[in-house]
Amino acid sequence: MKLVATDLDGTLVRNDRTVGPRTVEVFRRLERAGVVIVLVTGRPIRWIFPVYEQLGVRALAICANGAATYDPSTDTIVHSTPIEAEVLAEVCARLRATVPGVVFAVERDGGRQMRHEPEFPVGPWEADHQSVGPCTYAEMLTRPASKLLVRAGAQLPDEFTARVGACLQGLAEATNSSSSGMVEVSAAGVTKASALDRVARSHALTPADVIAFGDMPNDLPMLTWAGRGVAMANAHPAVRAAAADITSSTNEDEGVAAYLERFYNY
Structure with missing residues (x-):
């Protein structure tokens, strides 16, 4: 997979709002390897800066469930689809x-x-x-x-x-x-999937190139769109039922990092 997309709360971020060291290491390795990383969250922009500080990866962030795509390198919203x-x-x-x-x-x-x-x-x-x-x-x-x-x-x-x-x-x-x-x-029409599709196409990628992680109903469009949609072990039952795979551990135990280590042979 050439693009890794991940939800934050309940997925990449632990319950105390921290990002674990194993997760930090895996995502920095992905970045060095040229894998496109996209943070895809319901969080507003004002809530994502602590994640950037901990993760150390300057990835695009799709915020507000797909309504805004934020570039931390320029502190700009590069695409916005609000409710008029x-x-x-x-x-x-x-x-x-x-x-x-x-x-x-x-x-x-x-x-x-x-x-x-x-x-x-x-x-x-x-x-x-x-x-x-x-x-x-x-x-x-x-x-x-x-x-x-x-x-x-x-x-x-x-x-x-x-x-x-x-x-x-x-x-x-x-x-x-x-x-x-x-x-x-x-x-209307704005979901995590619609925004992620736009970002993927900007890199000449298709859903088949994308692995995505999530845990709650707002992640469902993204997980069913991606070539490999992965639910967290702690995910909502509907998310677990719809996903192609499920992590072996929860967000609290850095389940995304563990899954990616196996997937990319890290």
Whole structure:
């Protein structure tokens, strides 16, 4: 395989948000060997810098589930496919009419900024972040959004995602990447697979040249697109069922590194 694509949380990154030394060594060897590396994540851009610092590889990052492709060497977004403002307004209107107690947040500019309704719960690590802040519902709809975040109190993740997806069918994409009951909404046709396909084609590569790793439903399009889609041992059941292979160990035990060592005979 000429391109290695990997999700971050639950896949390459351990549960304490660190990247293990075995993983660092394998990815540096891949880079030296000329293998194209792409980080493919639901994370916003503002969350990926600690991974770059630990990994030591200046790979492209597909962020916000495919909405933005970020080049760390130039600190630029090289491709962006946001939800346009008028579509965002329709998405939110449909959800407000259908889902009781729904609240929203938006990631902008690939996730360099986040704006949220005052009632939207924000994690403690974001509460004082200068790029994160509250706004009114009307203000939220004035600009395109890389990703819309949807909550409505305690929800079962898969069931809530299916409900939101049905409401937005033909208008936007709905997925999830955690057990918190938050749904992530992207522009129609925007997934990790669509963005990875674009990057692969820029290197004159096809899906057959790609091995991809993931663990959650937002990884499913990428894993089924890639020539070899690999689920983590700790992956969501639907991801394990759809993947071509499964790692022998979890993200906590650096399962991606162990798999790549065997695959490339390192």
